[in-house]
Structures are given as C-alpha cells and as structure tokens.
Amino acid sequence: MSVSIWMDKSRDKKTIEQDIVIIGGGIAGLSAAYWLQKEDPTMRIALVEKYQLGDGATGRNAGFITCGSVEHFNRLVGKHGEDEAKEIWNYSEVNLQLLKDEIIQNREKEMLFEHKGSFSLASTPEEFQELKNSASIMEKMGINVDIIDEAGIKSRLGADKFVGGIKYVGDASIHPLHMLSEIRDKIEKTKNEVTFYENHEVFALDESGGDKVVRTKQNTFKAPIVVFATNGYGPQLHPFFEDKIFPTRGQILATEPVERFMEAPCYANFVLDYFRQLPTGEMVIGGFRQLQKDAEIGYSDETSAVIQSALEDFLHQHIPAIRKAKITHRWSGIMGFSVDGQPMVGALPTDPQCFFLGGFTAHGLGLAFHSGKVLTDSMFDRKIPNFITAKRFS
Ligand SMILES: Cc1cc2nc3c(=O)[nH]c(=O)nc-3n(C[C@H](O)[C@H](O)[C@H](O)COP(=O)(O)OP(=O)(O)OC[C@H]3O[C@@H](n4cnc5c(N)ncnc54)[C@H](O)[C@@H]3O)c2cc1C
Numbered sequence: 001m002s003v004s005i006w007m008d009k010s011r012d013k014k015t016i017e018q019d020i021v022i023i024g025g026g027i028a029g030l031s032a033a034y035w036l037q038k039e040d041p042t043m044r045i046a047l048v049e050k051y052q053l054g055d056g057a058t059g060r061n062a063g064f065i066t067c068g069s070v071e072h073f074n075r076l077v078g079k080h081g082e083d084e085a086k087e088i089w090n091y092s093e094v095n096l097q098l099l100k101d102e103i104i105q106n107r108e109k110e111m112l113f114e115h116k117g118s119f120s121l122a123s124t125p126e127e128f129q130e131l132k133n134s135a136s137i138m139e140k141m142g143i144n145v146d147i148i149d150e151a152g153i154k155s156r157l158g159a160d161k162f163v164g165g166i167k168y169v170g171d172a173s174i175h176p177l178h179m180l181s182e183i184r185d186k187i188e189k190t191k192n193e194v195t196f197y198e199n200h201e202v203f204a205l206d207e208s209g210g211d212k213v214v215r216t217k218q219n220t221f222k223a224p225i226v227v228f229a230t231n232g233y234g235p236q237l238h239p240f241f242e243d244k245i246f247p248t249r250g251q252i253l254a255t256e257p258v259e260r261f262m263e264a265p266c267y268a269n270f271v272l273d274y275f276r277q278l279p280t281g282e283m284v285i286g287g288f289r290q291l292q293k294d295a296e297i298g299y300s301d302e303t304s305a306v307i308q309s310a311l312e313d314f315l316h317q318h319i320p321a322i323r324k325a326k327i328t329h330r331w332s333g334i335m336g337f338s339v340d341g342q343p344m345v346g347a348l349p350t351d352p353q354c355f356f357l358g359g360f361t362a363h364g365l366g367l368a369f370h371s372g373k374v375l376t377d378s379m380f381d382r383k384i385p386n387f388i389t390a391k392r393f394s
Pocket of ligand 1: 023056065201250252334
C-alpha cells in the first residue's frame with residue numbers, strides 16, 4: 001500500500017511511544033503478545049493489524065493442530081537426522097500442551113477443541129509403504145502412531161479409495177478464531193500494557209534516534225523493538241524475507257452439516273490435501289494447490305475454478321456421506337512457506353531490533369503458540385532451538 005501525504009492522518013497526531021510494536025494480528029502476533037506480557041506486564045506493547053484480528057491465514061485455515069511438518073516423518077528424518085526430526089516433532093507437542101494449559105483449559109466445547117488424533121491416508125500402495133516406514137521410525141522414537149488399513153478407513157473415517165494410512169494419536173483440532181479470541185480475552189483480562197490497533201495497515205517502517213518508527217495512516221508508533229508477525233505477508237514489509245518466506249495460497253470449501261461419521265481429521269496425498277468433519281457436522285476440505293503451483297503464489301485471496309472443482313471431485317470420489325451435501329463456503333488464505341520448511345523465530349541477523357515469528361509453512365496452529373514463547377526467550381537472551389532460529393539464515 002502507498003499512502004499520500006493527504007491520506008496520512010497520523011501527521012496531526014502525537015507519535016505513540018511503546019516498548020514493542022507487533023505487526024500482525026493472527027495466531028503468531030497474539031501468541032507473541034501473550035508471552036511477552038506474561039514475561040513483563042509493564043512492557044508497553046502495541047499490536048497493529050491491517051484488518052481485524054484473525055483476518056489473515058489464522059481465520060481461514062482448517063483448524064488442524066498437528067505435529068511435525070508438511071512431509072511424512074521419514075522425509076523429515078532424511079533431511080534433519082533422527083535427533084533434530086524428534087526435536088521438531090516435540091516442538092509441536094509442546095505447542096499443543098501449552099495451548100491446553102494456558103488457553104483451552106476447560107473450554108474445549110466453546111473452542112470446538114477435540115483431541116482425537118489425525119490421520120495421513122495413502123491412495124497408492126507406494127505411499128502406504130512410505131507411511132508404514134514412517135510409523136516404524138516414529139514408534140522407535142516413542143511417538144504414538146497406529147497403522148490403519150482400507151477397511152478401517154472405511155469404517156472409522158467413512159472414506160473410500162484409500163489403501164491404508166497411519167494415525168498420529170496425539171494430534172488435535174479446533175475452531176481457530178475462537179481460540180484466537182480466547183487468547184485476546186486472556187491478554188485483556190490480565191493487568192498489562194498491551195493495546196490492540198485493528199484496521200491499522202503498516203505502510204512504512206523508518207528509524208529515528210535509534211528507535212523503529214512504524215507508520216500507519218491512523219497512527220505512528222515508535223519503539224526500540226518491532227516484531228513481524230506477518231507470516232506470508234513478511235516480504236511486503238521487509239526485504240529480508242523476500243528470499244526466505246513465500247506467500248502461498250491455500251483454498252478450502254465447506255459443506256452444510258451432515259450426521260457425524262468421521263473419527264478425526266485426515267491428510268491425504270503426501271500431506272497436500274486434507275479434510276475434516278467439524279464437531280457440528282460440516283465437512284471442510286482443502287488442498288490441491290499442486291494443480292496450479294504458479295497461480296497459488298502471491299497475495300490474492302480469491303478462489304479458482306480449477307482447484308475448487310478438484311476439491312469437489314475429491315469429495316465425490318472419497319467421501320460418499322457428503323455427496324449430496326450443499327457447499328456453503330469457498331475461501332482461500334495466504335500462508336508463509338519458508339525456504340527450508342521450518343518456521344523462523346528471533347531477531348533478524350541483519351537487524352537486532354527487528355524480530356520475526358513466522359514461516360509456518362501450512363502448520364501455524366501446530367507451531368505459533370510455542371513460537372511466541374520461544375520469541376520471548378530469544379528477546380531475553382535465552383537459548384532457542386537451532387532448527388527454528390532466524391540466525392540460521394545469517
Ligand atoms: C486454507 C488454509 C488452510 C490451513 N490449514 C491449516 C491447518 O489446518 N492447521 C494449521 O496448523 N495451519 C493451517 N494453515 C496455516 C495457518 O493458518 C497459518 O500457519 C497461521 O494462521 C499463520 O498465522 P500467522 O499469525 O503467522 O499469520 P496470519 O494469520 O496470516 O497473520 C498475519 C497478519 O498480518 C497482517 N498484516 C499483513 N500485512 C500487514 C501490514 N502491512 N500491517 C498490519 N498488519 C499486516 C495480516 O492482515 C494478518 O492478519 C492453513 C492456511 C490456509 C490459508
């Protein structure tokens with residue numbers, strides 16, 4: 001966005017001085033605010049969001065809270081080795097535990113939270129074999145997984161034409177916006193100095209007297225520290241992200257509710273496609289960006305006929321109970337894919353006053369709450385895991 005001198009109403013107002021300005025009001029920004037105010041309630045924190053809180057990917061995802069990354073675990077081990085792959089897995093297990101302890105508590109129903117695991121399903125014997133290999137590595141490492149065959153998929157998930165799969169027993173699912181509201185409520189109910197500024201789009205970032213100056217049309221903010229919680233939108237705000245975080249569109253559709261038949265959420269086709277039945281009966285299905293790889297890069301949140309009809313075909317082919325259900329919603333959102341598939345947390349190697357948490361590569365619900373805590377650790381000079389630190393790009 002560019003802003004003319006005439007549009008810039010902040011020029012007539014006093015600059016708002018803060019200790020930290022967080023840009024971005026999704027799960028990452030809220031998690032950062034949550035953990036920072038917990039660390040020091042006297043810290044003055046402004047959270048600045050372009051639209052309403054949750055209007056980015058956080059309010060548009062499928063609500064899976066899963067462990068690991070966007071690939072089968074055997075591939076994660078191939079890339080990172082066993083120890084780091086386990087560390088990556090544990091990181092998201094901790095994320096879920098922190099969410100349960102700090103946010104969900106006894107409000108599972110209100111947040112449509114279910115801790116029933118998730119499945120990865122194979123359409124071919126080759127993928128099933130790979131999943132079984134993954135499962136045996138995971139079992140050796142003490143990760144709780146079960147193998148499921150074609151008949152089990154049919155009876156427990158109501159899904160056809162899959163040859164087998166595995167269940168990640170520890171995974172969960174949620175209503176992402178209810179979770180976000182709960183984090184906000186928890187922040188607002190505690191005595192601290194956090195202020196939310198919605199409908200504030202940051203259009204420029206300057207420097208003055210050693211501080212960062214964050215400019216929006218409505219207000220100008222000044223602080224020694226800026227946190228970018230902008231995930232896929234990072235490259236629009238700072239050149240550091242241009243070759244590290246890639247805005248990647250994901251598309252979804254949802255149907256009217258039908259009687260509950262699925263045990264837990266499912267991934268298919270090497271984690272590219274996914275579907276789940278909500279506790280309230282609606283079916284949500286997303287993926288297929290592999291069909292239009294180039295068109296799915298960028299910032300447009302439109303949907304495309306090619307991918308939407310592939311989602312419909314998938315439903316008809318694999319999920320008989322939903323064949324007659326009316327499609328009620330179609331939408332898309334922008335994810336931030338990182339260059340190596342792992343998130344990025346901490347100060348930018350090029351600027352110690354700029355921090356980032358993002359690059360969640362389609363798994364922000366499984367990563368961001370813990371990442372807010374780790375970001376706080378990095379600000380207070382405590383050690384953070386190597387696989388996640390932004391310093392790995394120095
Ligand atoms: C279709 C889809 C399905 C998904 N399914 C899942 C899933 O089931 N499970 C899972 O774990 N993950 C899923 N994801 C990914 C997940 O949604 C993201 O990883 C997560 O929401 C990222 O959170 P965030 O806060 O980092 O980013 P966002 O939620 O995108 O927040 C970034 C915020 O920054 C704001 N912003 C951008 N530019 C500016 C600016 N200039 N000034 C001020 N504010 C600005 C945006 O408006 C936005 O609100 C899915 C994503 C999509 C799109």
